[in-house]
Amino acid sequence: MTDLARDAYIDGRWVTGARFEVRDPFDDSVIAEVTDCTDADVDAAIAAAARAFVTWRAQPGPARGVLLRKLGERMLADEERLARLCVRENGKPMKEAVAEVRYAASFLAWFAGEAERTYGEIIPASDATKRILVTREPVGPCAVITPWNFPYAMLARKLGAALAAGCTVVAKPAAQTPLGTLAMAQLGAAVGIPAGVFNVVTGTRAGAIGARLIASSAIRKLSFTGSTGVGRDLATACAPDLKRVSLELGGNAPFVVLADADVDAAVEGALVAKFRNTGQSCVAANRFIVEQAVAEAFTSKLVAAVAKLTTGRGDSGVDIGPLIDDKASHKVAKLVADALSKGATLAHGTAPSGQPGPAHRLVAPVVLTGITPAMALWREEIFGPVVAIRVAADEADALAQANDTEYGLVGYVYTRDAARQARFADGLQTGMVGINDGLVSTAQAPFGGIKQSGYGREGSHHGVEDYTQLKYVAQKVG
Ligand code: NAP
Numbered sequence: 001m002t003d004l005a006r007d008a009y010i011d012g013r014w015v016t017g018a019r020f021e022v023r024d025p026f027d028d029s030v031i032a033e034v035t036d037c038t039d040a041d042v043d044a045a046i047a048a049a050a051r052a053f054v055t056w057r058a059q060p061g062p063a064r065g066v067l068l069r070k071l072g073e074r075m076l077a078d079e080e081r082l083a084r085l086c087v088r089e090n091g092k093p094m095k096e097a098v099a100e101v102r103y104a105a106s107f108l109a110w111f112a113g114e115a116e117r118t119y120g121e122i123i124p125a126s127d128a129t130k131r132i133l134v135t136r137e138p139v140g141p142c143a144v145i146t147p148w149n150f151p152y153a154m155l156a157r158k159l160g161a162a163l164a165a166g167c168t169v170v171a172k173p174a175a176q177t178p179l180g181t182l183a184m185a186q187l188g189a190a191v192g193i194p195a196g197v198f199n200v201v202t203g204t205r206a207g208a209i210g211a212r213l214i215a216s217s218a219i220r221k222l223s224f225t226g227s228t229g230v231g232r233d234l235a236t237a238c239a240p241d242l243k244r245v246s247l248e249l250g251g252n253a254p255f256v257v258l259a260d261a262d263v264d265a266a267v268e269g270a271l272v273a274k275f276r277n278t279g280q281s282c283v284a285a286n287r288f289i290v291e292q293a294v295a296e297a298f299t300s301k302l303v304a305a306v307a308k309l310t311t312g313r314g315d316s317g318v319d320i321g322p323l324i325d326d327k328a329s330h331k332v333a334k335l336v337a338d339a340l341s342k343g344a345t346l347a348h349g350t351a352p353s354g355q356p357g358p359a360h361r362l363v364a365p366v367v368l369t370g371i372t373p374a375m376a377l378w379r380e381e382i383f384g385p386v387v388a389i390r391v392a393a394d395e396a397d398a399l400a401q402a403n404d405t406e407y408g409l410v411g412y413v414y415t416r417d418a419a420r421q422a423r424f425a426d427g428l429q430t431g432m433v434g435i436n437d438g439l440v441s442t443a444q445a446p447f448g449g450i451k452q453s454g455y456g457r458e459g460s461h462h463g464v465e466d467y468t469q470l471k472y473v474a475q476k477v478g
Pocket of ligand 1: 174176204211228231
């Protein structure tokens with residue numbers, strides 16, 4: 001592949017060294033050999049981010065916004081190449097990869113605007129001789145750790161907000177998908193983002209790299225997207241230095257269909273909420289909770305729709321690509337087998353084998369009914385193309401079932417009744433609610449969770465605020 005960036009990007013320079021292989025999850029072919037960063041590389045990136053912070057924060061917000069906007073525009077101009085790269089390293093279908101590039105670019109455009117609007121306040125003082133000024137300052141150099149499932153988008157949501165606020169970034173992408181992040185660094189350099197403002201450290205030693213970033217007092221914030229267990233450990237490690245932390249963690253989203261729902265709309269929403277990125281999304285519908293009266297209609301219509309989904313190589317026009325690795329396909333197979341052994345019914349598809357090897361990573365959609373809380377998939381993220389349906393006796397039962405989880409990222413509900421919509425909007429214990437909507441993510445809205453799904457928000461003006469700290473200035477004027 002021409003133009004493919006394979007080296008780490010530190011202080012405006014491409015840094016080579018020992019290499020690790022990045023493989024295509026569809027067939028295990030090697031796409032590239034990428035720099036496996038050493039501790040010294042990580043230290044150099046931290047030092048560069050600290051140096052660059054001094055001048056970057058001093059730039060007017062609109063000037064920072066210009067560069068962010070240009071980066072977003074360059075991504076769009078290059079969307080075909082970026083999407084193909086994402087298909088190779090992540091496996092997702094091409095149409096979804098294109099959508100991800102556009103979604104990522106939309107965050108850069110949004111935060112370019114927000115860079116112009118990090119407003120302060122003047123608060124009326126009780127003392128006539130004083131003025132109370134409140135300004136927003138950037139928190140400082142930030143460590144940004146992202147997962148493999150949306151390589152561009154997860155980075156853009158953090159990078160855009162951080163750079164808009166005046167922070168600098170050391171990004172650590174997942175070892176399985178570093179190429180998209182490096183491609184963004186390449187475009188960032190092309191549009192003139194100054195050296196040291198956006199650094200990328202790549203590598204296979206995630207724990208050591210994370211620990212190094214956290215150990216440095218120059219790093220003032222960690223923004224992490226990934227699993228709840230790792231996020232919890234990283235937050236603990238950040239505590240002694242009192243670093244700011246944002247955590248976008250796992251989900252276990254309920255998808256509720258009430259008796260009065262438009263069943264066809266619910267099926268349409270379910271397809272998006274469940275199968276995007278082959279089910280490997282933190283906002284994926286994990287538990288379908290369907291009121292008795294429409295359970296049969298919803299299940300049969302969903303099965304008919306699911307039967308049309310095609311599976312294969314991401315760039316061959318399919319709806320569903322391979323799972324990311326053998327661990328993922330083994331986990332999905334184990335969850336399906338566990339459910340079947342505890343009495344679930346296979347309404348569509350066949351139980352995946354869970355065997356190692358690329359052929360077994362292509363998991364065709366499965367629909368299970370008769371789900372109970374005793375089954376592991378009720379508690380755990382499935383992260384695969386498996387629909388798990390449980391019947392609810394009534395609205396109250398559906399809401400109680402929906403909240404029966406330690407996670408709280410997003411909940412979906414389908415109902416035409418305004419009062420029921422309001423009760424679910426208020427009653428769902430989640431950071432986000434989709435009402436008759438299976439796709440809630442957008443740059444204008446605050447994305448994030450509660451409970452074991454983490455804290456902090458990405459997108460909207462709240463996304464920038466997460467990278468700022470307030471300063472109060474008391475000014476004697478009389
Ligand atoms: P993960 O294992 O926690 O990995 C996420 C990132 O953390 C990767 O860059 C990984 O690097 C790195 N990492 C792993 N162990 C680390 C450690 N000890 N110290 C520092 N960094 C470490 O998560 P995953 O399983 O790949 O990703 C899927 C999870 O992310 C799911 O739970 C999903 O729900 C969640 N997610 C949440 C959101 C959200 O916005 N709430 C969005 C997307 C995904 P390596 O890959 O190189 O090991």
